[in-house]
Structure formats: C-alpha cells, structure tokens
Amino acid sequence: MQHQPSFSPIRCALALAVFLFAAASSAFADGPQATPSIFAPAASPAHEIYSLSLFVLAITGAIFVAVASLLVYAVVRFRGGKEARHEPPQIYGSMQVELAWTVIPIIIVLVLFLTTTRVIFAVQNGAEPESALDVVVIGHQFWWEFRYPKLGIVTANELHIPVSSKLEPQPTFLRLISADVDHSFWVPQLSGKTDLIPNHPNQMWIEPETPGLYLGQCAQFCGMEHAKMLIRVYVDTDQQFAAWVKEQQQPAADVAAAAAGRQVFETEACMNCHTIAGTAARGTVGPDLTHLMSRATIASGTVLNTPQNLHAWIQDPNNFKPGALMPAMQLTDQQLDQVVAYLTTLH
Numbered sequence: 001m002q003h004q005p006s007f008s009p010i011r012c013a014l015a016l017a018v019f020l021f022a023a024a025s026s027a028f029a030d031g032p033q034a035t036p037s038i039f040a041p042a043a044s045p046a047h048e049i050y051s052l053s054l055f056v057l058a059i060t061g062a063i064f065v066a067v068a069s070l071l072v073y074a075v076v077r078f079r080g081g082k083e084a085r086h087e088p089p090q091i092y093g094s095m096q097v098e099l100a101w102t103v104i105p106i107i108i109v110l111v112l113f114l115t116t117t118r119v120i121f122a123v124q125n126g127a128e129p130e131s132a133l134d135v136v137v138i139g140h141q142f143w144w145e146f147r148y149p150k151l152g153i154v155t156a157n158e159l160h161i162p163v164s165s166k167l168e169p170q171p172t173f174l175r176l177i178s179a180d181v182d183h184s185f186w187v188p189q190l191s192g193k194t195d196l197i198p199n200h201p202n203q204m205w206i207e208p209e210t211p212g213l214y215l216g217q218c219a220q221f222c223g224m225e226h227a228k229m230l231i232r233v234y235v236d237t238d239q240q241f242a243a244w245v246k247e248q249q250q251p252a253a254d255v256a257a258a259a260a261g262r263q264v265f266e267t268e269a270c271m272n273c274h275t276i277a278g279t280a281a282r283g284t285v286g287p288d289l290t291h292l293m294s295r296a297t298i299a300s301g302t303v304l305n306t307p308q309n310l311h312a313w314i315q316d317p318n319n320f321k322p323g324a325l326m327p328a329m330q331l332t333d334q335q336l337d338q339v340v341a342y343l344t345t346l347h
Contacts, residue, residue, distance in 0.1 A: 036188040044207040045191040133172045139183030139196040142225040143300040153248045156287030162241040164207045171207040187216030208235040224323030230301030251278030261342025292346040
C-alpha cells in the first residue's frame with residue numbers, strides 16, 4: 001500500500017510564507033523591466049493612494065496574522081491522535097466572544113470607510129490653480145489622443161507635462177473623454193485609475209514632483225487590443241516642456257526630397273484618417289502625425305518608432321497589433337518607401 005504524506009501545519013505555514021515573500025518581492029521589484037507600481041509614487045494623488053494602501057495592508061495583514069496564528073495553534077494544539085476518541089467540550093452562548101467578533105469587525109470597517117472616503121474627496125476635489133495645465137484625453141480603440149486647448153497642440157500616445165514643485169505648483173488637469181467604448185486611464189506612479197465613459201466626461205489631476213518617463217496603460221477591457229493600449233507620460237522640466245511646446249506648435253516640415261511621399265499620403269486613403277498640420281490631411285480617425293518622429297514609439301507605445309517599424313506598420317498593422325482598426329494600405333513597395341521617407345521628416 002502506497003504511503004500517503006500526512007498533513008503538516010508547519011510545512012503549510014512555511015509554504016505560505018514563501019508565497020507571500022515572493023509576492024511582496026515582485027510587487028516591490030525595481031529595475032529596467034519592472035512593471036509600474038503604486039509602491040513607487042511620484043505625484044501628489046499617488047502619494048495619498050500609496051499611504052491609504054499601506055494603511056489598508058497593515059490592518060488586513062494584522063487580521064490575517066491573527067486569524068492564521070489562531071488557526072495554526074488550534075490545528076497543532078488540538079490535532080487528533082490515536083487516543084482521541086471523543087469530541088472535545090463545546091462552548092455555547094459566550095456573550096464576550098459574540099460581542100468581540102461583532103463589534104471589532106464593525107470598528108475596522110468603519111475606520112477603513114472613513115479613511116478611504118477622506119482620500120477620495122481629497123483627490124477628487126482638488127482645486128485647479130491658474131498655473132495648471134489643461135489636457136483633454138480622448139480614448140480610442142486602441143490609442144490615446146492628447147489635446148492641449150490653451151496651447152493649440154494635438155498629439156497621441158505620449159503625454160508631455162511639466163514637473164511641479166511646492167514653490168511653483170504646476171498640476172495637470174485631465175479631462176477624460178471616450179470616442180467609442182469604455183477605457184480607463186492609469187499611470188500607477190502618478191495617480192489612480194479613472195474611467196473614460198462615452199457621453200460622460202470625467203476629470204482627474206496629477207502633480208508630478210520628479211522629471212522622467214512614467215508608464216501606464218488602459219485598465220478597462222476595451223476590445224481585442226486592450227493590452228496594447230499603452231501610455232507614456234513624460235514629466236519635463238520647465239525648459240524641456242517649453243522646448244517641446246515650441247516644437248509641437250510648428251507646422252509640419254516641408255522637405256522637397258520627400259515630395260513624392262507627401263503626394264502618395266495625400267492621394268491615398270492616409271489623409272482621410274490622419275492630420276498633418278500645414279497640409280491637406282485633416283483626418284481625425286487616427287493619430288495626428290504632424291510631429292510623428294518626435295515620439296519614441298508608434299502603435300500606442302508597443303513598437304519603437306523607427307523607419308523599419310513604420311514600413312512594417314503601414315504595410316500590415318496586424319503584424320504588431322492583431323485586431324488594430326487601421327487597415328493594411330495595399331501600397332506598392334515604391335509607394336511604401338516614399339511614404340516612410342516623408343513621415344520620417346515629420347519631427
């Protein structure tokens with residue numbers, strides 16, 4: 001007869017400890033390939049969310065430790081042996097125990113509710129100062145459109161905002177709109193998730209304190225390519241942001257050597273979906289391409305912006321994003337080369 005391993009509470013407790021340690025290690029992992037995490041906040045709303053998360057984790061962790069400890073103690077202390085033939089004495093009608101397991105959970109839930117409510121109101125009711133930057137965020141399947149109404153700038157997928165400081169606060173207020181289905185704007189290090197719902201504009205604000213690149217993505221399932229609807233937020237210094245604004249406000253470069261590519265762009269279906277300022281292209285279905293080469297990526301952050309990738313993307317977008325709504329353009333090899341040569345002049 002095959003021997004069956006006996007149940008070991010200590011072995012189970014050790015396995016649980018290893019699992020929790022591995023989960024914590026991955027959550028706090030830091031490195032070039034690390035997933036953006038709420039445990040590394042870099043903006044005012046994110047700090048409030050981070051503090052609330054630690055508070056909730058501390059309370060729930062204490063509850064877990066208390067319950068698990070009592071469970072392990074009961075299993076080890078009162079485990080049945082060969083001599084155990086009778087059920088142990090049962091205790092009924094303990095007023096103290098019943099009050100404890102009724103009152104204590106109510107107090108815990110009340111504390112968590114009040115703390116969470118305070119943070120929600122603090123984040124949602126943030127006052128917009130005159131120095132704030134206004135950006136309209138429009139979610140599309142499956143890319144992001146960013147409009148700066150006061151600056152006359154329209155760009156896509158890569159959001160540039162200025163860094164803020166206590167002496168010179170420059171928060172960014174985002175007005176969130178959906179062009180089709182539900183989306184959700186989430187950059188974990190900057191703020192919490194906020195949904196983009198058709199016909200129901202939402203608003204959020206971020207006040208980053210450290211320049212750099214912050215990554216996020218759509219956090220609401222919005223279709224086949226939801227997982228590749230990424231966000232890149234560049235927090236610039238004042239000088240960097242001013243230089244970026246000046247560049248973005250310029251019309252598209254008119255390079256004579258790329259005239260053939262511009263003609264293909266304007267005579268084929270490209271101009272029906274995309275805008276290039278200073279040309280006849282006025283489409284709004286796809287991203288604005290006026291300063292395409294100023295972006296590090298294409299395809300909503302999933303592919304590096306190189307001539308080779310542009311060529312492959314125009315030829316067949318489904319190679320990178322199966323289910324993308326941009327069709328294959330059916331251009332000849334010569335036309336593809338000419339269009340890519342033209343697009344690479346759009347800095």
